[in-house]
Amino acid sequence: MPHQCTTCGRTFPDGSKEMLSGCPDCGGNKFQFKPAGATEEPAGDDAGSPGASADPSPSTPEGPTGSTADQGTSDGAAADPTPDERAADPSPGEAADATRPDAAASADRSSETDGTEQIADRSDEDTAQASARSEVVSPDELDRASREVENTEDPSPAEGEQPGIDALRDELNDQFESIRIVSPGQYELNLMELYDRQEYIISLQEDGRYVIEMPDAWGIQDE
Amino acid sequence: MGLLTNLRDSISRVTDGLFAADEPKRIGIYGPPNAGKTTLANRIARDWTGDAVGPESHIPHETRRARRKEGVEIERNGRTVTIDIVDTPGVTTKVDYKEFLDHDMEKDDAVRRSREATEGVAEAMHWLREDVDGVIYVLDSTTDPFTQVNTMLIGIIESQDLPALILANKTDLPGADVQQIANAFPQHETIPLSALEGDNMDEVYTKIAEYFG
Numbered sequence: 001m002p003h004q005c006t007t008c009g010r011t012f013p014d015g016s017k018e019m020l021s022g023c024p025d026c027g028g029n030k031f032q033f034k035p036a037g038a039t040e041e042p043a044g045d046d047a048g049s050p051g052a053s054a055d056p057s058p059s060t061p062e063g064p065t066g067s068t069a070d071q072g073t074s075d076g077a078a079a080d081p082t083p084d085e086r087a088a089d090p091s092p093g094e095a096a097d098a099t100r101p102d103a104a105a106s107a108d109r110s111s112e113t114d115g116t117e118q119i120a121d122r123s124d125e126d127t128a129q130a131s132a133r134s135e136v137v138s139p140d141e142l143d144r145a146s147r148e149v150e151n152t153e154d155p156s157p158a159e160g161e162q163p164g165i166d167a168l169r170d171e172l173n174d175q176f177e178s179i180r181i182v183s184p185g186q187y188e189l190n191l192m193e194l195y196d197r198q199e200y201i202i203s204l205q206e207d208g209r210y211v212i213e214m215p216d217a218w219g220i221q222d223e
Numbered sequence: 224m225g226l227l228t229n230l231r232d233s234i235s236r237v238t239d240g241l242f243a244a245d246e247p248k249r250i251g252i253y254g255p256p257n258a259g260k261t262t263l264a265n266r267i268a269r270d271w272t273g274d275a276v277g278p279e280s281h282i283p284h285e286t287r288r289a290r291r292k293e294g295v296e297i298e299r300n301g302r303t304v305t306i307d308i309v310d311t312p313g314v315t316t317k318v319d320y321k322e323f324l325d326h327d328m329e330k331d332d333a334v335r336r337s338r339e340a341t342e343g344v345a346e347a348m349h350w351l352r353e354d355v356d357g358v359i360y361v362l363d364s365t366t367d368p369f370t371q372v373n374t375m376l377i378g379i380i381e382s383q384d385l386p387a388l389i390l391a392n393k394t395d396l397p398g399a400d401v402q403q404i405a406n407a408f409p410q411h412e413t414i415p416l417s418a419l420e421g422d423n424m425d426e427v428y429t430k431i432a433e434y435f436g
């Protein structure tokens with residue numbers, strides 16, 4: 001269950017379409033990545049984890065300059081989730097392309113439509129960036145979200161290289177191939193994947209967590 | 224592109240039609256780190272509104288959140304063109320905190336800057352997909368324009384049919400090679416300038432009015 005609603009704590013299988021229209025329980029639309037390795041089961045050897053097999057979502061969108069590299073091998077390929085085998089990855093972005101315009105109804109959010117910072121006057125960068133950041137998700141929320149996950153995993157804070165962090169990182173890289181964490185502070189970005197994604201990544205954390213925001217309901221129901 | 228994207232496109236087209244036709248266009252200032260995007264954004268904003276947009280720095284990834292200045296009115300040939308400018312974080316395929324250590328930064332700060340920079344790239348890509356009506360692509364003309372990032376971004380911009388201006392910045396520097404940029408992207412108009420010195424800004428404004436008005 002790699003994703004968790006930051007508002008009510010409900011968890012979702014990876015790639016769950018339910019997330020697309022906001023949390024069915026509380027309407028929240030911020031979700032936190034929760035590596036499978038952080039829960040009961042050790043990562044990697046459990047091919048039948050609910051998300052991995054339940055929703056292969058093969059519909060990776062076509063990038064404008066062609067296609068992303070690992071399309072096409074989605075179905076049934078969940079048998080061997082080795083770190084480098086990404087083809088079976090039912091990542092949230094791919095799931096987000098599922099054709100469910102009607103599902104997008106409940107979200108109530110304004111930041112998606114306008115996440116940039118409006119410049120009122122010259123301000124000190126740190127303050128400006130901090131406030132921009134908090135516009136999207138309050139430090140409080142981030143904090144709470146982190147703590148909720150911490151409860152279910154290693155209680156010690158992630159500082160540097162602790163045992164298991166590599167596994168977590170592999171897991172994250174596997175699930176979330178648009179940003180590859182090489183080591184703390186070192187990242188490789190797949191621009192095409194980032195561009196293709198519909199969800200908005202709002203916070204990346206070193207230990208394999210991130211908080212994402214799903215796209216707005218887009219007002220499709222108003223049609 | 225997926226069905227949703229198409230749907231969304233048609234919806235925003237409908238919406239565009241419903242609201243005032245002369246809604247200001249939102250112009251994203253894109254390019255690799257350190258190209259001079261913020262310097263340009265500040266110059267445009269200062270010239271026409273008196274305000275600045277954000278801090279400039281010789282250390283890459285100074286801008287790590289998109290910053291926007293709305294309602295910038297540019298006058299050209301007796302006509303006023305209103306645009307919203309969005310200064311975006313420099314786009315790159317690799318962020319490494321070690322790069323910042325050379326700039327006298329503590330490791331903790333460097334790692335944090337690196338993480339924020341990565342989030343910034345994600346944000347910039349998100350905006351490119353969702354929310355800009357045109358692009359000003361800024362390149363440092365003392366550096367090689369044939370990079371994966373430039374090719375990919377220009378490719379995306381073209382695939383979206385966004386109007387785009389390519390600016391060859393830093394022409395005040397001795398190693399500037401505007402022609403190399405023009406050669407790299409022959410399908411687009413390349414305009415030389417020095418955002419720092421303010422050289423050739425007249426032509427830049429004329430082109431902005433022409434492309435985004």
Ligand SMILES: Nc1nc2c(ncn2[C@@H]2O[C@H](COP(=O)(O)OP(=O)(O)OP(=O)(O)O)[C@@H](O)[C@H]2O)c(=O)[nH]1
Binds near residue numbers: 254278287392396418
């Ligand atoms: N010589 C010269 N330097 C320039 C020019 N434009 C910008 N610079 C310098 O280049 C450095 C980077 O400028 P910024 O405007 O911060 O660059 P940026 O593209 O916003 O960079 P990021 O926000 O890191 O992506 C600063 O030291 C600027 O003073 C120019 O026309 N000539």
Ligand SMILES: [Mg+2]
Binds near residue numbers: 285286
């Ligand atoms: Mg900048």
